[in-house]
Amino acid sequence: MAYAYDDTNIFARILRGEIPNKTVLETEHTLAFHDIGPQAPVHVLVIPKGRYVNFDHFASEATAEELADFTRVAGEVCRITGVGPGNGGAGYRTISNAGTDGVQEVPHYHLHILGGRVLGRMLAKMG
Ligand code: AMP
Numbered sequence: 358m359a360y361a362y363d364d365t366n367i368f369a370r371i372l373r374g375e376i377p378n379k380t381v382l383e384t385e386h387t388l389a390f391h392d393i394g395p396q397a398p399v400h401v402l403v404i405p406k407g408r409y410v411n412f413d414h415f416a417s418e419a420t421a422e423e424l425a426d427f428t429r430v431a432g433e434v435c436r437i438t439g440v441g442p443g444n445g446g447a448g449y450r451t452i453s454n455a456g457t458d459g460v461q462e463v464p465h466y467h468l469h470i471l472g473g474r475v476l477g478r479m480l481a482k483m484g
Contacts, residue, residue, distance in 0.1 A: 362408040368465035372406055381434055386426040389434045398473025399438045399449065403431045409466040411455035431468055440472030450476050 363369070371378045371390070378390040381401050392400040405427050409415040415427070431451070435441035440449040449472030454461040 360410040360414045362410055363464050364408070366463055366465050368402075368404050368463050368467065369408075372404075381437060382430055384426055384430055386423045387430040389430055392469070397471040397476065399440050399471060401434050401438060401470045403427065403434060403468040403470065405466060410464050411459075411461060411466050412453045412468075413455065415466045427468075431470065434470050435472075438470070438472065440470070446472065448472060450479075 367376070370376050372388065378388075381389040381391065383389070386406050387403060388406060389401055389403045392402050405415055405419060405423055407415075407419060407423055409419060416424070419427070432441075435446070435449055436444050438446075438449075440446040442448055449470055452469040452471065453459075453467065454469075
């Protein structure tokens, strides 16, 4: 099924400069900014500038350049924010929610990068 992108979503508005954001890093294809409701001392969102709804949409339709740029920016955010173990940080978690079961609130693909505290188990156990 093809994805329909909603141009009124809040991240589309950020990308059009209609509402402000606290930018961590910006490149030609990607923007990283602080989450407005942080759930950890480090909580950064990485988004492509292209019109992609979620991870699988981005993974299947983005150009090689967009894919590479996004991944590089996400890695650079880990370094800049000090959470990357390769740079002496204590670690982090990346999360990408999609659809109803994933409880995605904003329908523009985004990767959460969380760190700065022990984050606990990945998910509650089933049952
Ligand atoms: P998700 O549930 O994965 O779609 O996450 C959406 C995230 O976007 C939440 O963590 C929100 O706190 C965050 N968010 C919503 N509006 C803004 C905004 N204007 N600037 C930064 N983060 C936002």
